[in-house]
Amino acid sequence: MYYSCKDHIDIAMEEMVDETGMPPDLQLVNEAEKEERHCSFCNSEATYKISG
Secondary structure, eight states: OEEEOGGGHHHHHHHHHHHHSSOOEEEEOOHHHHTTOBOSSSSSBOOEEEEO
């Protein structure tokens, strides 16, 4: 699973496709998680949760 900011969503989705070979599941990070989760590619607040 990857967490992504708006700037790195393309990278996160490509990484998940490379790992699973399937289209990823994209969800918005809920308000409760926003304070706890950061982008997997930078230290910005995560906006999306990408899983396979």
